[in-house]
Amino acid sequence: MSSRDAVPEWINPLRDERDKRLPRIAGPCSVVIFGVTGDLARKKLLPAVYDLASRGLLPPGFGLVGFGRRDWSHEDFAAEALKSIRDHARTPFREHVWEQLCSGMRFVNSSFGDADGYQRLTETLAELDSSRGTAGNHAFYLSIPPSAFPVVLEQLCGSGLANGTGSQWRRVIIEKPFGHDLASAKELNKIVNNVFGEDSVFRIDHYLGKETVQNILALRFANQLFDPLLNAHYVDHVQITMAEDIGLGGRAGYYDGIGAARDVIQNHLIQLLAMIAMEEPVSFSSREVRTEKVKVLSATKLVQPLDETTARGQYSAGWQGAEPVVGLLEEAGFSPESTTETYAAITVDVQTRRWAGVPFFLRTGKRLGRRVTEVAVVFKRAPHLPFDATMTEDLGQNALVIRVQPDEGVTMRFGSKVPGSSMEVRDVNMDFNYGEAFTESSPEAYERLILDVLLGFPSWFPINEEVELSWEILDPVLERWAADGKPEAYESGGWGPESANEMLRRTGREWRRP
Structure with missing residues (x-):
């Protein structure tokens, strides 16, 4: 040619x-x-x-x-x-x-x-x-x-x-884990950076490789429909949940003394918070994405007092589906005196112009009702001025729910008129499901992240500052819990300790039941 x-x-x-x-x-x-x-x-x-x-x-x-x-x-x-x-x-x-x-x-x-x-x-x-x-x-x-x-x-x-x-x-x-508190994380980062420059360090958080997590940025910034509403004028609160239905049999060597907060909140859930709360980056280059995440984490503060705005628990015997299961203290390898929490919940504020006054509730637990990870943005109630109370008595709050796993997709909950001659409004759901919308299957998280390492594309890997800021958020909670003795027991197959329910009820809210 x-x-x-x-x-x-x-x-x-x-x-x-x-x-x-x-x-x-x-x-x-x-x-x-x-x-x-x-x-x-x-x-x-x-x-x-x-x-x-x-x-x-x-x-x-x-x-x-x-x-x-x-x-x-x-x-x-x-x-x-x-x-x-x-x-x-x-x-x-x-x-x-x-x-x-x-x-x-x-x-x-x-x-x-x-x-x-x-x-x-x-x-x-x-x-x-x-x-x-x-x-x-x-x-x-x-x-x-x-x-x-x-x-x-x-x-x-x-x-x-x-x-x-x-x-x-x-x-x-x-x-992970990148240390067990702020001091150990700083020491670990120092050891690593003495050998490899920060640009050559890739800290794996496999949640950041999930298709649905990366879709948070596409959902927010590729659509005019959503991001203008994600602020304190319209949002009542945000719930970030990672629930598992499995117990800890056989994992005592890793988990005992670590607990749910260190294992999940410090990395997975705080990273999800950063992605739902960050401002739009100038581009999707690694530097710009990380810069916006660091801004969010720098502005994220625990809500006080911790006795009322945090909760922890430890699963006891109960039923998981149709099977009876033992409590943590009866699991092989765990001491009968173990104070390791298997459920953890915290409340934080993101003190930025966009989110000031909107509480973020983060929770994770083992032996809960079902396996699910989701980010639920719950909107403020409409004033309902044209409606009387009977017309909207079955209407809840609008919500945008990003389902990370296992049923990957997005749900929008809003009010719709019930068919009939009267004006009655009831909640309905509109669903997007990855498995139905796309013919190609999603790559596994490790698949995507290993390729990003080989390409030198570090956007989805936390840097030193992100790790240390995450520990700064969590450390006061861990210190408080360490002084409080044993965590509250909750029955396997349920949705956590009663103190977690009270934590939200004090604010006039309830946990979602996914």
């Missing part, structure tokens, strides 16, 4: 890097997973890597290295990975995809503190650079307990693996 026959650049979408409809494909790189033998790697990380490869979003020469204490060969690691992928991958298994991925898989047998193991890792990555063309670009995924972070980071630094040369990049991915 001559130059005269060439397709003009202005009509060629493949030449326009700003066209967000095109898939973003990672460049030459490899991922090293520390803790690759754990549940997270087996159930989430390895399947997510395969799904990315299956969708054609990884380079042909991609490298995947497992680092752990198992006495495995490269072939043993590949066999274990294959089992995980067959059991947990989202996309169909295809032999040619697996063969391409498998040819770049390696395993390094070592403890986290063994310098010789990191020398072998250096040699393995150099071999992948040569044989697979990974170009010296490597991401280190720390799927390990936070107590092991310092030793791994020290070894990555001492071995030179944390530093690329020229255009090479090195990135680190850190799983």
Whole structure:
């Protein structure tokens, strides 16, 4: 084809890097997973890597290295990975995809503190650079307990693996929890940033990779219908809920002493608050999105007094559906004297011009009535001037409900006339459901976030300041609860302790029953 026959650049979408409809494909790189033998790697990380490869979003020469204490060969690691992928991958298994991925898989047998193991890792990555063309670009995924972070980071630094040369990049991915209070979070951030610059640190909060969470920004800022109403003139309050119907059997080693507030509110729920309350960013670049989130968190304050505006509980025996279940204190591994809360609720104000005076109620719990995560924006009542009381007695408050999981979508609740000869108004729902509106299935959160790491796109990863501001919000609650003794018991299968209901009743409100 001559130059005269060439397709003009202005009509060629493949030449326009700003066209967000095109898939973003990672460049030459490899991922090293520390803790690759754990549940997270087996159930989430390895399947997510395969799904990315299956969708054609990884380079042909991609490298995947497992680092752990198992006495495995490269072939043993590949066999274990294959089992995980067959059991947990989202996309169909295809032999040619697996063969391409498998040819770049390696395993390094070592403890986290063994310098010789990191020398072998250096040699393995150099071999992948040569044989697979990974170009010296490597991401280190720390799927390990936070107590092991310092030793791994020290070894990555001492071995030179944390530093690329020229255009090479090195990135680190850190799983939550990011500390257990503000002081420990600051210390952890200092340790990490002594080895990796903040631009190379990706703190995973898998909730931020969910399609419905990212849709909050699209819903608000791509539609004139919603955002003009999301302010103190129209909104009565906001409820952010993450409820689970499962208990904690088998998780005592992680959960006891951590509790629901540290496990969920500090990260997931406060991040959801930031996204529903932030102002419109100048663009969706990582810097602009993070800037607006930091502004919100800086303006977020606990409502006092904490005895009346927070609640905590611990599930006792009861029924989950048709099955009898034991209480936390009877679960294996938990002390009969444990004061770990399995339910936590707090009240905060976002002290900005948009939200001043609108309470945000955040709650999470185990062994509740059903599994659901949602953000409910509840509007002020209309004055009903043309209606008498009998016409609207069955009418509640309008609400915009963003359903994060498991029934992903959006519900609008509003009043409508009941068919008939009289004027009677009753609540109705209008639903948008992801599964019905779109033919393509949503990628898993880890799938999306791992790809964002490889692309160097950090918008959905909390930075130091976000983490520390979240702890600043929560720390006074944790300190108060630590001085209060045991949390209140609540029956499994219900919706939490009575103190949580009283917390809202004092304000003339009620919790939603999702």
